Amino acid sequence: MKHLNVQNISQSFGENHVLDDINFSIEEGEFVSILGPSGSGKSTLFRIIGGISEPTSGDILLKNKSIKGKPGSISYTPQSPSLFPWRSILDNVLLGQEIVGKKDRKKALQMIERAGLGSYEHAYPYELSGGMKQRASFIRSILSPQSLILLDEPFSALDEFTRTDMQKWLLSMWAEHRRSILFVTHNIEEAIFLSDRVIILSQRPATVLKEFNISFSRPREEELLLSEEFIELKKEIYQEMRLSHA
Amino acid sequence: MRKLLKQGWRPILVLILLFIIWELSVIVFEIQKWLLPAPSEIFKIGVAEWPNYYGHVLATSKLIIIGFIIGSSIGIIVAVALHLVKFLRLSMYPLIILSQNIPIIILAPLLVVWFGFGMFPKILVITLVCFFPIAISLLGGFQQTDRDLMHYMKMAGANKKQIFWKLEWPSALPYLFSGLKISATYSVMGAVISEWLGASKGLGVYMTLASSSFRPDRVFVAIFIIVAISLLFFLFIMWLEKVVIRWHSSEKRDSNETS
Ligand SMILES: Nc1ncnc2c1ncn2[C@@H]1O[C@H](COP(=O)(O)OP(=O)(O)OP(=O)(O)O)[C@@H](O)[C@H]1O
Numbered sequence: 261m262k263h264l265n266v267q268n269i270s271q272s273f274g275e276n277h278v279l280d281d282i283n284f285s286i287e288e289g290e291f292v293s294i295l296g297p298s299g300s301g302k303s304t305l306f307r308i309i310g311g312i313s314e315p316t317s318g319d320i321l322l323k324n325k326s327i328k329g330k331p332g333s334i335s336y337t338p339q340s341p342s343l344f345p346w347r348s349i350l351d352n353v354l355l356g357q358e359i360v361g362k363k364d365r366k367k368a369l370q371m372i373e374r375a376g377l378g379s380y381e382h383a384y385p386y387e388l389s390g391g392m393k394q395r396a397s398f399i400r401s402i403l404s405p406q407s408l409i410l411l412d413e414p415f416s417a418l419d420e421f422t423r424t425d426m427q428k429w430l431l432s433m434w435a436e437h438r439r440s441i442l443f444v445t446h447n448i449e450e451a452i453f454l455s456d457r458v459i460i461l462s463q464r465p466a467t468v469l470k471e472f473n474i475s476f477s478r479p480r481e482e483e484l485l486l487s488e489e490f491i492e493l494k495k496e497i498y499q500e501m502r503l504s505h506a
Numbered sequence: 507m508r509k510l511l512k513q514g515w516r517p518i519l520v521l522i523l524l525f526i527i528w529e530l531s532v533i534v535f536e537i538q539k540w541l542l543p544a545p546s547e548i549f550k551i552g553v554a555e556w557p558n559y560y561g562h563v564l565a566t567s568k569l570i571i572i573g574f575i576i577g578s579s580i581g582i583i584v585a586v587a588l589h590l591v592k593f594l595r596l597s598m599y600p601l602i603i604l605s606q607n608i609p610i611i612i613l614a615p616l617l618v619v620w621f622g623f624g625m626f627p628k629i630l631v632i633t634l635v636c637f638f639p640i641a642i643s644l645l646g647g648f649q650q651t652d653r654d655l656m657h658y659m660k661m662a663g664a665n666k667k668q669i670f671w672k673l674e675w676p677s678a679l680p681y682l683f684s685g686l687k688i689s690a691t692y693s694v695m696g697a698v699i700s701e702w703l704g705a706s707k708g709l710g711v712y713m714t715l716a717s718s719s720f721r722p723d724r725v726f727v728a729i730f731i732i733v734a735i736s737l738l739f740f741l742f743i744m745w746l747e748k749v750v751i752r753w754h755s756s757e758k759r760d761s762n763e764t765s
């Protein structure tokens with residue numbers, strides 16, 4: 261049984277045809293990235309999977325049950341960290357549990373500690389750096405009871421080094437907690453480094469151009485970024501995307 | 507408080523200068539006391555007369571506080587109702603704007619005719635001037651709710667009640683406070699106007715009496731006291747805002763104050 265099935269999803273806003281017959285699926289515990297040019301409709305697709313906007317046609321199945329138009333079934337991290345400014349970090353990471361289910365303060369405190377945010381649990385978000393906010397935002401997702409996590413370009417606003425650190429941190433958290441993750445980015449390197457599988461979207465109207473299986477062994481280290489196979493794969497994906505861009 | 511002095515010294519300096527010019531002009535041009543008293547004269551009277559008018563100050567303060575609480579509660583209720591019920595928003599919003607074109611000074615005597623000299627018409631006047639800034643500013647605040655946070659709440663499966671209490675209400679609080687600050691000063695004006703219409707006690711009454719018996723010094727005493735009450739009230743709301751809203755970065759706060 262697949263964890264998530266995206267079936268024949270199309271979406272138009274009036275004349276603007278954004279998504280065109282998108283199909284893919286995610287296995288239990290898999291890390292899948294969606295790679296697509298700016299404005300191709302990645303966030304739109306996320307909103308459909310998240311159930312807060314209805315596709316023109318198609319269906320979304322979570323463990324074989326349709327969740328189309330039903331919010332609350334997945335855990336979502338928006339494009340910006342989206343922490344609530346009036347909540348302390350602790351209350352922020354507990355928000356997902358607060359909305360559906362029971363709060364587990366002890367576990368939350370542990371996770372905050374593990375994320376290197378110990379001593380910040382009572383701080384307000386404005387007191388944190390961009391990378392720290394992203395970490396808090398991701399902890400909120402992991403603590404939420406839903407088993408599938410959607411991440412919408414969480415690292416796009418960070419500098420190169422913070423970004424690499426965050427990617428490694430994300431992988432370690434994922435290894436520990438084993439959720440299924442659907443990750444959106446337009447950074448090819450990031451997609452390859454993190455994922456088990458990369459799905460390439462075309463320009464608008466977006467379709468699935470190709471899927472790449474990434475078979476590098478885990479845990480992955482930074483050295484991988486400079487290995488020949490990695491660069492070869494990056495080239496291949498780049499050309500694939502370049503072709504569709506013309 | 508120290509910060510206040512740091513930022514407030516310029517207006518205070520200008521005020522002191524104005525008073526000096528006023529005092530000197532009265533002396534130099536030998537202006538009659540019943541026309542325009544000097545600030546020093548007003549101050550003397552203010553101190554000497556305190557036992558005579560402090561009852562009025564108390565009465566007016568009470569009226570202001572009751573009126574403000576009722577007026578702002580109604581403002582908040584109106585904003586929340588208009589925000590949550592789309593039909594109300596579409597049908598009532600323009601009417602609420604129109605309501606502000608009714609000149610209160612003209613309306614007030616009518617209210618007395620309808621409702622008598624009791625507390626009710628006075629509270630009504632204050633409510634009318636108070637609720638509007640709060641309702642409009644809070645409603646604007648609700649509509650400014652961050653879209654990403656809203657998406658997050660919806661995707662997480664939050665219901666309408668959770669969205670309101672966990673997101674829309676706290677995010678609109680700064681807007682509520684800007685409304686409250688405006689209303690605080692309006693409510694003082696409203697109280698004085700409502701007392702002109704007829705009351706047994708209050709600064710409005712004191713003022714009317716002073717002016718009809720040609721005592722500009724007393725009128726000025728009343729004016730200064732009204733200004734002082736407004737200022738104190740405003741500062742109180744500002745303090746309350748700082749206590750309630752602690753999550754803003756200090757940079758944001760600074761830029762708010764200098765702008
Ligand atoms: N609610 C909406 N109504 C009308 N058009 C919309 C709506 N939401 C998105 N669009 C359109 O859909 C297109 C895709 O937007 P979307 O935000 O999904 O792109 P994206 O792939 O996430 O881009 P980016 O990488 O820049 O985040 C845009 O042309 C946008 O104008």
Ligand SMILES: [Mg+2]
Nearest residue numbers: 302303339412
């Ligand atoms: Mg996007």
